[in-house]
Amino acid sequence: MLLHGLLFDGxxxxxxxxxxxxxxxxxxxxAPGHGKSEVPPPFSLDDHARALVDALDALGIFKALLIGLSWGGMIAMRAALDNPMRIVALGLLDTSAETEGRVQRIKNRVLNGMYRNVGMPPALFATQVAPLLFGQKTLRERPELVERAYTHxxxxPRLGVSRAVKAVSVERPSILDKVRAISCPTLILCGREDTATPPARSEAIANRVPRATLKYIDNAGHSSTIEQPAAVTAALVPFVREHLANAQPSA
Structure with missing residues (x-):
């Protein structure tokens, strides 16, 4: 199961x-408020993790291998903590188990309120949001990715995105101490140029999850699956191949 990041969709x-x-x-x-999903009521990350497990039930999936980027990784970790028998492995990309810093939370709250009320002017996206979503190399050499993200x-729906931003970037609690209890194999990938969830955030998870492996993606920021898709795929495929069998139903 693939779980996308904030401001994107599947x-x-x-x-x-x-x-x-x-x-x-x-x-x-x-995810809620993004892509083809409906506008959600106000929710927390724990609410979202429980909804994810409900989705597994609805799809007839008892065991799953979860791969999540940023917001998706935050949900994947929470689902694994609450349902250790159902999550056989985790792929965590450009994510964090920590809360946002106080200054960044205040900034996120202000930007989110502005976005909810009047939308996102292109100049504001370019100066305040794009540098969090993409690495410097991407910003310099592939402006079409920034334009595509803005168009997307x-x-x-502004209300749906705003509620998601509040849950992810304003009210997110830390689970850094709790991730020590994640027992499944865990692959952690992080763009070396990620400023939204810097490599130190991935390193903090890797230092606590007992069966974690950490790899870096060169020339990528926060949106590594888009910026360096081949490198991400090359890291994910052998990990999934090794552990997916554990998610298959017994004969």
Whole structure:
């Protein structure tokens, strides 16, 4: 199951779906307020993790291998903590188990209020949001990715996105001490140029999760599946191949 990051939808996994589908069933879900999902009521990350497990039930999936980027990784960790028998392995990309710093929370709250009321002007996206979503190399050499992300975001319902931003970037509690209890194999990937969840956040998770492996993605920021899709796929495929069998139903 592939879980996308904030301000994107399941399309951020487009380059990975094909190679992973050669290994087994792939499920891609649009998170609340994003893509094809409906505008949610106000929710917390714990609410979202419980809803994810409900989705597994609805799909007839008892065991799953979860791969999440940023927001998706935050949900994947919480689901693994609450349902250790159902989550057989985790892929955590450009994510954090910590709360945001106080100054960043205040900034996020202000930007979110502005966005909810009047939308996201292109200049504001370019100066305040894009540098969090993409690495410097991408910003310099691939401006079309920034433009595509802005266009994509513009199609989402503002209220839904605003509620998600509040849950993820303003009110997110730390689970850093709790992740020590994650017992399944865990692959952690992080773009070396990630400023939204810097490598230190990934290193903090890797230092606590007993069966974690940490790898870095060169020339990528926070949106590594889009910025360096081949490198991400090359890291994910052998990990999924090794552990997916544990998610298959018994004969």
């Amino acid at each position: 399309a951020m996994w487009d380059e990975q779906v094909g190679p992973l589908a050669e290994l087994g069933r792939v499920v891609v879900i649009d 975001l513009s199609g989402f």
